[in-house]
Every structure is written in C-alpha cells, then in structure tokens.
Amino acid sequence: MIKLRTLSKKMPTKDEGIFYKEIVNENDKVVDKIFLIRYRENYSDKQMTIGKFSEGIRLEFCKAKRIEILNKIKHGEYVGKKYKITFYEVFKKYIQWAQNNKKTWKQDDNAFEFHFKELRNFDLRHLKPEVFESLKQKKLEQGYKPRTVQYILGLARQIINYAINNDLILNYTNPISKGKVKMPVYDNKQIGFLTKDQAKKLLETLKENKYPLSYRLTVLLLYSGARFSEVASLTWDDIDFNNRLIYFKSNKNGNDRKVYIPDVAMDVLNDLYNEKSSNFVIPSRNGKQLIQMPKQWQKTVDKLLPNNDKAGKYRITVHSLRHTHASWMAISGISILHIKEQLGHKKLDMTMRYSHLIPNERHESTQVIFDSL
Structure with missing residues (x-):
C-alpha cells in the first residue's frame, strides 16, 4: 500500500486567496495537490479546503468558489460556523470609542455593568425587541424612574448602533429602533419640593x-x-x-x-x-x-x-x-x-x-x- 502524506507548507497560486499543498509519496515525489482558499469573515481569517487535483479540482473552480463565499459574506450569509458576537463584546468596543468621544462614558460604563448583567453573554442576534420590553418592565417594577429607564434603553440602542455602523454585525436591525420598543413616558414638569x-x-x-x-x-x-x-x-x-x-x-x-x-x-x-x-x-x-x-x-x-x-x-x-x-x-x-x-x-x-x-x-x-x- 502506497503511503502518501500532505506537506504542511502552503504554496501560493497566481490568484489571491488560493493556495495548494503538495501530496508526496514515500520517495517524496509529488503525486497530487490539494487546493485551499482563504477569506475574511467577521474580522477573522478563515480557511476552507476545496479538494484535490486528482478529484478534478482546478484553479478556476477554486476562484469561483472563493467569489461565491465572499458574496455570501457581503450579504450577511454566514459561510462556516455561525459567528457569535456577544452584547458584552460589542460594548467593549463601544466603550473604547466612547472614552474619546463622550464626556459621560464613565456613566455608560457603570450603567452597563449594573443594568445589563443578564444580557452580557447574549448573541447580539438574539436580542429581540421583546428582550428589551422585558428589561423595561423589570426596571420600572424595581422602582426606577421612567427617565432612568429611558437612559438604560437609550444606552443599549447606542451600543447596538455602534455594532451596526461599524459592520461588527451584518443584516441586523436594531431591536430598539423607533417604534419597536416604546420608551416609558415621564413628566419633566414635576416640581414637588421640600419645605x-x-x-x-x-x-x-x-x-x-x-x-x-x-x-x-x-x-x-x-x-x-x-x-x-x-x-x-x-x-x-x-x-x-x-x-x-x-x-x-x-x-x-x-x-x-x-x-x-x-x-x-x-x-x-x-x-x-x-x-x-x-x-x-x-x-x-x-x-x-x-x-x-x-x-x-x-x-x-x-x-x-x-x-x-x-x-x-x-x-x-x-x-x-x-x-x-x-x-x-x-x-x-x-x-x-x-x-x-x-x-x-x-x-x-x-x-x-x-x-x-x-x-x-x-x-x-x-x-x-x-x-x-
């Protein structure tokens, strides 16, 4: 039985993102090659094995396959394992931006830690309007004033907008966008005061x-x-x-x-x-x-x-x-x-x-x- 082995070194082709590895026999003679493509998905380098030359895989097929994958990514269709980005991961990027752009970034930092503990590890795509409706009701029942609850929901909306505007997530609509979650109403004309x-x-x-x-x-x-x-x-x-x-x-x-x-x-x-x-x-x-x-x-x-x-x-x-x-x-x-x-x-x-x-x-x-x- 002929023993074959695949060399670890990837050899580039004339086309971007397409490589191959040589397959050799016991005498180190090249007898076949296996094609691979590389691409970026959600800011991570990914690699996919396409197939062997002996199985009919050619450079043009690899090139077409890579273009197909890149188009899917562009339109928000995940190619491999579905990428998960958590609410907390987005917040970490948001707060780095806020430190240089918002005077109240410390307030945002503390509020996230205090009010969003239960949502930290949620996949962003699982944060639907009903999640924030439930959060709104919970905070009101805990005695928080409508204006405070408005701030909490507004912070969540800002964080998610940051993710959308910076392409951290594709084909996703903010669940707290206008009309999806009704903000609690407060009367800013309250003038009760102490004697x-x-x-x-x-x-x-x-x-x-x-x-x-x-x-x-x-x-x-x-x-x-x-x-x-x-x-x-x-x-x-x-x-x-x-x-x-x-x-x-x-x-x-x-x-x-x-x-x-x-x-x-x-x-x-x-x-x-x-x-x-x-x-x-x-x-x-x-x-x-x-x-x-x-x-x-x-x-x-x-x-x-x-x-x-x-x-x-x-x-x-x-x-x-x-x-x-x-x-x-x-x-x-x-x-x-x-x-x-x-x-x-x-x-x-x-x-x-x-x-x-x-x-x-x-x-x-x-x-x-x-x-x-």
Whole structure:
C-alpha cells in the first residue's frame, strides 16, 4: 500500500486567496495537490479546503468558489460556523470609542455593568425587541424612574448602533429602533419640593440613623441644585476650596457652571477630603463613580413624609432636591435668569416652571400705578 502524506507548507497560486499543498509519496515525489482558499469573515481569517487535483479540482473552480463565499459574506450569509458576537463584546468596543468621544462614558460604563448583567453573554442576534420590553418592565417594577429607564434603553440602542455602523454585525436591525420598543413616558414638569422644615428634618434623620453616604449626597444635591449624575461625577479637581466653588462640567443635559459652596456643604466636602480614597468626591465602595442614590434614602423620605409614596408626580424623589434648590431661589426673589444659570439649563423654558414662585413685582407695580388713580 502506497503511503502518501500532505506537506504542511502552503504554496501560493497566481490568484489571491488560493493556495495548494503538495501530496508526496514515500520517495517524496509529488503525486497530487490539494487546493485551499482563504477569506475574511467577521474580522477573522478563515480557511476552507476545496479538494484535490486528482478529484478534478482546478484553479478556476477554486476562484469561483472563493467569489461565491465572499458574496455570501457581503450579504450577511454566514459561510462556516455561525459567528457569535456577544452584547458584552460589542460594548467593549463601544466603550473604547466612547472614552474619546463622550464626556459621560464613565456613566455608560457603570450603567452597563449594573443594568445589563443578564444580557452580557447574549448573541447580539438574539436580542429581540421583546428582550428589551422585558428589561423595561423589570426596571420600572424595581422602582426606577421612567427617565432612568429611558437612559438604560437609550444606552443599549447606542451600543447596538455602534455594532451596526461599524459592520461588527451584518443584516441586523436594531431591536430598539423607533417604534419597536416604546420608551416609558415621564413628566419633566414635576416640581414637588421640600419645605425648609422638611429638608431640615430629612437631614437630621439621615444623620441620626447613621447613613453618611445618603446624608452627604443629600447636602451636596440640595445646596448645589445639581443633578445626581453631576454630583456623582465630581472629582477633586472640580472643587475650589479657596473660593468656595464647585465646578460642574457641561454635558448633553446642561451647561457648565460654578456654584457657591454654603457652610453645610463645605463641612461635608472637608470631611470627604479628609477621608479621600479616590479622585471622585463621593466614590462607590470600589472607588468608581456612583450610579444611584442608596435605596434607604427613598425609604427614609417616604417614611418621613405621609403618603409620599402615593403622591404621583409630586412625590419627593432624589431629583426633587434639585427642584427644592430652584424653588427656594425663586421664592426668595432670585430672577429667572439667575436660576437658569445656577441650574445649568440650556433653554429658558426649562427654568420657567419655577417662575410662578417668584414674587410678582409686575402685580405690585400695577397696584401702585393704577390704585392711586
């Protein structure tokens, strides 16, 4: 019986991507050859054996076969084993892009780790609209506000769009594209706010119950009027102790601005600085950026304020601390333009919700003028 063996060295042909290996006998004489083709599929080099010369395989047949395979790949038809790209693999590429293109990339990084644990290893093609509908309902049932759930779904949509736009996946429609998953509706005109007595009682309760994280966050949010995400992303470079100013960077939701630090907030910042373990002013336990208020905060507020959990859009929530700050400014007679600057609103109509709280000098002037006639 003649023993044949295939040499390992691949020999190139005159055509791109087509090779052959020589088959030799016991005397190392070439008696046949086997053709192979190479191509790229989903950014990976692939190789396919076509057949032997002795079986009638010729160069033209290999060339036609390779063109056929490349056309299939171009139109999203997988040639060999179906390529799997997970949601997490796409996210890793997305976050590398975001680090150079988004100021809020750290927020995206933390949100993915926190909210998409169950979807990390999903093949992207298995992420259908019903998967995100289920995620939406779950987050709402867990007590997350509609606007927060909008952000979660929006982040998923951005990640998948990145995969589509960069050809990480072919012939795939974003399952969260317009109309496929209905975004939860929120009322951004909510203006429930704390009275000064209620705010004082809340701070005292948090302090007495030894909730230092909730207490410190409440002070900084209440006395700065900033959004939670803005306070959570503060670093020590943003704190000017000498001039008693906090610098909030611009983002897609607001303008950059500097806010004065009152005594109570200054005391909190001094304590935090003395305990500094991270460049974040108020880091999470692992030194990263916080992504939400501690859960006991809302429980404390609901217990402190009768029927607060049934108050609907007027329920006092974390974001109400910002409304409280702005409302107190308006009640004190601060102009609407100064409130706009303090809150970092991009448009004046966002600030106008507080205008009815400002003492109406127009009415007083009208009274002086016309009552004397």
